[in-house]
Amino acid sequence: MSRVCATPEQLTAWTGNPAPADAERLLARASEDIDDALNWAVYLTDDAGMPTDPTIIAALRDAVCAQVEYQLATGDDGTGAAGRWDSVSIGPVALSGRKDGPTTPGEVDLAPPPHRTAPRPHEGGTAAGGDLVSRVPDWLLRHEVAVEPYLGTSAYGPRYGPAATAPALVSQTVKRVRDRTGAETVSTAQIIAAPDLTCPTGSRITLPDGRKTIALTVAHHTAPGLPVPASTEVMCE
Template identity: 40%
Template structure:
């Protein structure tokens, strides 16, 4: 699995706050979420599938750090990064607050519950990727 940020880069991202003890795991999970967002994106890669252009490398690193930070806040507020527990009703990361509506499941193990309870995409990560031109969504104008 490709991981787009190092623990050292994540630590710098969080400064002056320290990185959590599970930083490496958070970065692996976050990189997977970034990969999901990038489905359909086009950019040059090396033989390992890593981006080669500096602006893309930086955008993927920053989006990964933003997603990892969001995931840590999600877990701290009662969520679970595996989808095995109840979804929290709100998460705040810095100045960004994310509130969830509707009902959440409480420990059900069905695939629908896991999908509903998994960590959502971090709004900041989506913004970083969108501004870098990596999200493969463009408006169609006539």
């Protein structure tokens, strides 16, 4: 069961208005949104997956309440189906027209306030007993991969640069993904590495077990101001 980082009573305190009848559902949806936005955040949790640092607890609570407040103001029911707004009144302010929500799979329509209330690296959270980190910590990268950067094609096929080894965290699981053209395909290995990893799409990678594979997609994860360690994520054939 997904964790919920705020209660209806806390939502009432945040907005200054009575919580809606379906507040628990909205808070659960908003908690999922915040979790998705902080996908690579590193902080200590208890056995139930809840943060233990009071600063992080308060920041996540406020971010979830702000997300629900945003969804209520834009007419969203928490599913994202309503887009941003069509016609809505907030006190003396009336908005009309429409701005669609996210169109990229996995993108989160996050309210501006949560970006300010979510925990920040300097706020004293913890990661393995220390401060929140700004890049993926070395102690998480327990494997080693060799990357031959893709240089383009020639009359003889793909060209690759010299192999360079890099620490990484490798998960060899089967997942459906979309390649750089948008076509659906299957990834059989996923790699998390440091943000400075040199691995263009199409690069040849040797995994820890010696298997060679090709990089289908390469994503550089950054979130300035949020406790999300910068990293590079590679989906492999």
